[in-house]
Amino acid sequence: MELRRDPFQALADPTRRAIITLVALQAMTPGAIAENFDSSRQTISKHIQILTECELLEKEQEGREIYYLLNPQKIKEIADFIEPFRKLWDDRFNKLEAIMKQHQLKK
Amino acid sequence: MEQKTKVNAEEGKQELLITREFDLPLELLFKAYVEPEIVEQWMGTNVLKLESKNHGSYQFETKDDKGKVMFKANGVIHELVTNKIITRTFQMENTSFPVQLEYLEFEELTDQTSKLEIKIVFKSIEDRNQLMKLPFTYGLNMAHNRLQDIVKKLK
Numbered sequence: 001m002e003l004r005r006d007p008f009q010a011l012a013d014p015t016r017r018a019i020i021t022l023v024a025l026q027a028m029t030p031g032a033i034a035e036n037f038d039s040s041r042q043t044i045s046k047h048i049q050i051l052t053e054c055e056l057l058e059k060e061q062e063g064r065e066i067y068y069l070l071n072p073q074k075i076k077e078i079a080d081f082i083e084p085f086r087k088l089w090d091d092r093f094n095k096l097e098a099i100m101k102q103h104q105l106k107k
Numbered sequence: 108m109e110q111k112t113k114v115n116a117e118e119g120k121q122e123l124l125i126t127r128e129f130d131l132p133l134e135l136l137f138k139a140y141v142e143p144e145i146v147e148q149w150m151g152t153n154v155l156k157l158e159s160k161n162h163g164s165y166q167f168e169t170k171d172d173k174g175k176v177m178f179k180a181n182g183v184i185h186e187l188v189t190n191k192i193i194t195r196t197f198q199m200e201n202t203s204f205p206v207q208l209e210y211l212e213f214e215e216l217t218d219q220t221s222k223l224e225i226k227i228v229f230k231s232i233e234d235r236n237q238l239m240k241l242p243f244t245y246g247l248n249m250a251h252n253r254l255q256d257i258v259k260k261l262k
Contacts, residue, residue, distance in 0.1 A: 090112035096149040
């Protein structure tokens with residue numbers, strides 16, 4: 001459960017990033033969000049739940065419908081944070097390590 | 108899981124520290140920084156020029172699938188001491204980012220492990236913070252492009 005509440009983990013998934021970009025334009029119901037994807041409604045609903053748990057999305061009740069909208073404060077927190085930058089270098093260095101291990105074996 | 112790569116950006120300072128321990132002998136780690144063909148592989152960029160010596164210079168370029176240049180950077184290698192030090196500048200072309208100064212220190216931990224410490228000095232604190240935000244912005248743009256592809260397929 002701990003991992004789910006980590007917004008960076010949440011954003012590592014391309015579908016969830018796509019949901020964020022959709023909801024950034026306007027508040028949407030889960031059904032309207034799901035229509036944009038090939039995945040099942042349950043799958044998308046799970047993604048929405050994860051995004052809500054880590055506060056990237058907020059819920060709003062309007063009559064019988066629930067709308068999801070972006071939490072700009074949380075997004076800003078992450079934008080200011082250094083994790084994506086660290087991840088970029090971590091990926092590069094992992095690659096370097098893997099390549100040089102191969103290099104070593106060839107010799 | 109412990110993070111192998113650490114990034115430290117102290118508030119109010121125009122510098123950045125990246126440290127990483129490698130499961131590689133020091134010589135191999137250093138080699139990955141001085142041989143153009145190897146740099147190309149792990150940096151994911153074309154190396155147009157890399158003169159790994161004192162007062163040498165380098166040029167990187169990345170193209171997209173259609174051959175359009177996405178990223179271009181260059182710099183001079185101020186000092187190079189084999190298996191120990193590379194001091195160089197780095198500047199992205201066609202951007203408003205000023206040149207930055209990079210101190211790379213390579214260190215042997217055991218005969219099979221090594222450590223790299225990169226200290227980057229920026230022109231201003233704002234420049235440092237701007238640069239660090241790039242991967243995040245890029246990530247969102249990627250998501251947006253992918254979304255556009257999905258939408259196109261639906262039509």
